[in-house]
Amino acid sequence: MSPNTHISLFFFLSISLPVLSSPYFSPPTFLPNYQNMLKSFKIFTYTPPQPLVFSTPAESLFFSSLMNSSYLTQDPEQAHLFFVPFSSATPTRSLSRLVNALRTDLPFWNRTLGADHFYVSCDGIGFNSDRNLVELKKNSVQISCFPTQRSSFVPHKDVTLPPLADPHHAPVINETKNYLGYVKYGAVKKSSLVNELRDDQDFLVERQPSDVLTCEWRLSVSKFCLLEYGDGDISGISDAVRFGCVPVVITDRPIQDLPLMDVLRWQEIAVFVRWENKSGGGSGGAKRLRHVLDRTYGDEKRYEEVRGSCVTAGQHFVWNEEPQPLDAFHLMMYQLWLRRHTIRYARSEVA
Ligand SMILES: *[C@@H]1O[C@H](CO)[C@@H](O)[C@H](O)[C@H]1NC(C)=O
Ligand SMILES: *[C@@H]1O[C@H](CO)[C@@H](O)[C@H](O)[C@H]1NC(C)=O
Ligand SMILES: *[C@@H]1O[C@H](CO)[C@@H](O)[C@H](O)[C@H]1NC(C)=O
Ligand SMILES: *[C@@H]1O[C@H](CO)[C@@H](O)[C@H](O)[C@H]1NC(C)=O
Numbered sequence: 630m631s632p633n634t635h636i637s638l639f640f641f642l643s644i645s646l647p648v649l650s651s652p653y654f655s656p657p658t659f660l661p662n663y664q665n666m667l668k669s670f671k672i673f674t675y676t677p678p679q680p681l682v683f684s685t686p687a688e689s690l691f692f693s694s695l696m697n698s699s700y701l702t703q704d705p706e707q708a709h710l711f712f713v714p715f716s717s718a719t720p721t722r723s724l725s726r727l728v729n730a731l732r733t734d735l736p737f738w739n740r741t742l743g744a745d746h747f748y749v750s751c752d753g754i755g756f757n758s759d760r761n762l763v764e765l766k767k768n769s770v771q772i773s774c775f776p777t778q779r780s781s782f783v784p785h786k787d788v789t790l791p792p793l794a795d796p797h798h799a800p801v802i803n804e805t806k807n808y809l810g811y812v813k814y815g816a817v818k819k820s821s822l823v824n825e826l827r828d829d830q831d832f833l834v835e836r837q838p839s840d841v842l843t844c845e846w847r848l849s850v851s852k853f854c855l856l857e858y859g860d861g862d863i864s865g866i867s868d869a870v871r872f873g874c875v876p877v878v879i880t881d882r883p884i885q886d887l888p889l890m891d892v893l894r895w896q897e898i899a900v901f902v903r904w905e906n907k908s909g910g911g912s913g914g915a916k917r918l919r920h921v922l923d924r925t926y927g928d929e930k931r932y933e934e935v936r937g938s939c940v941t942a943g944q945h946f947v948w949n950e951e952p953q954p955l956d957a958f959h960l961m962m963y964q965l966w967l968r969r970h971t972i973r974y975a976r977s978e979v980a
Contacts, residue, residue: 650934652897652942659892663955666966672700673708675731677715684717685751685774687790690948692749694958709969711737713748713769721757728761740973743768747965751790753781770968772961776863777886784885788964791888791946791957792864795841800872802940804849808833809922811851811874813844815862822879825915826855832915848872852932853900853922858884870898871943873936877922879904889945891964897938900925 653659672695683689695701695712702708715727732738738746747770754766755778766783773782775789782789809831814823826832833851838844845868848854854869856862858880867888869876876899878884887895895901902921926932945960952958 650897650938652893652938654892654894662966663959663963666963667959670700670709670962670966670969671702671704671707672710672712672965673702673705673737674712674714678723678727679716681714682716682718683749683751685793687774687793687948688717688749688751690793690950691772691790691958691961694952695962698952698958698962700962705735705737709745710770710965711746713746713765715748715750717751721759721762724754724765725759725761728765732761738764741768741971744971745969745973746770747772747968749773753777753787755781770965773886775886775888776858776884782886786968787886788890788961789886789888790961791948792867793948794867794871794946795844798842798845800845800940800943801849802873802936806850806852808847808851809919810853810855810877811847812855813837813847813865822914822918826918829915829919831919844868845872848874852926852936853877855879858882866899867946870939870946873940873943875900875926875932875935875939877902877918889942889960889964891967892945892960893942897935898942899939 674696681692683692692714705711713727713731715724719727728738728743743764746765746768748765749772751774753771753773754762757763757766766781771781771783771787773787773789775792777787777789810826810833812823812826812832812834814834814836823834827834833847835847838847848869849872851874853876854865854874855877856866856869856879858878859882861879863878866876866878868874878899878901880901881904884901887893900922902918926935944955946957947953948957
């Protein structure tokens with residue numbers, strides 16, 4: 630290996646053995662909690678100032694699904710959470726005025742200073758010293774797009790929308806895995822790694838498959854799908870999971886904004902590979918990558934477990950025009966449901 634190599638790959642999420650082959654944090658409680666949510670969860674929506682315009686299909690779909698759902702209530706006293714709707718391109722001053730109006734006109738904001746409120750914004754809200762925006766950003770639950778801008782995501786509180794996948798054909802999941810890895814570049818920018826992998830017959834490296842079906846076929850016949858977190862395009866992660874192409878996420882930092890992070894044990898459905906120097910060239914990257922995959926998933930049985938977890942989790946990444954049980958919309962709602970316990974102050978305490 631060349632001394633100039635700055636690449637350092639290492640596996641940084643520990644795999645504990647013996648392994649549970651469930652993708653869920655809490656398999657026995659997930660479904661009962663989910664059923665409970667379907668029965669009980671109530672959202673009060675403020676009336677938006679004008680018709681809303683969203684910048685991405687995922688936001689629009691979430692919004693229309695919510696508006697058409699049985700989660701809505703007209704009675705704010707029944708609501709677990711409050712939805713603050715606004716368009717994607719709302720200027721910060723308008724947003725501040727909007728929050729201020731909620732605060733002064735209605736009693737609900739003051740009870741939690743916004744903590745039982747949520748909003749949808751693909752780009753998220755950045756830092757701002759305005760009190761209304763500070764409370765909205767720091768207290769309210771933000772639903773944004775994955776991956777998020779670094780400064781606009783508050784872990785433990787905020788959630789991300791699973792990326793919208795390609796048209797939903799039923800995944801073929803019993804195919805023989807002909808390739809160790811599939812790399813759709815564009816999705817992975819690391820040209821030195823991509824170039825090395827291109828020479829490796831076990832990897833299928835291409836810029837763009839000719840059509841969706843071909844792409845899905847690639848996912849079905851590859852054991853792992855390489856994706857880059859950060860400035861790369863990681864939207865393919867939804868399809869990879871659904872088609873049982875175990876995602877290998879190359880990243881230079883810990884990831885805190887994965888979709889469905891409260892529900893899914895991501896260590897069970899993906900491999901995270903730390904890549905220290907993103908611009909770094911040098912050789913040996915492919916060899917190290919192989920080593921990581923071999924060490925963790927060389928055992929066929931272990932690999933099959935992880936692939937099974939992927940496919941099980943895959944149903945939660947599907948967006949439907951009309952929401953279906955356990956799909957991406959309902960799982961987003963489920964994550965909100967998990968955030969419904971906030972302390973509400975009596976009016977006199979905050980006045
Ligand atoms: C709203 O839901 C109803 C049934 O629940 C469905 O028939 C209708 O198409 C939905 N409308 C939209 C805009 O999604
Ligand atoms: C909420 O609290 C602010 C002071 O922080 C106050 O000006 C406002 O009137 C309160 N809102 C209501 C509805 O009482
Ligand atoms: C996979 O399953 C489908 C339907 O269940 C079947 O038609 C196909 O032949 C199977 N493929 C393999 C490789 O077993
Ligand atoms: C990353 O790699 C490039 C080229 O190999 C090198 O010039 C740069 O100093 C490295 N950066 C870090 C932070 O190691």
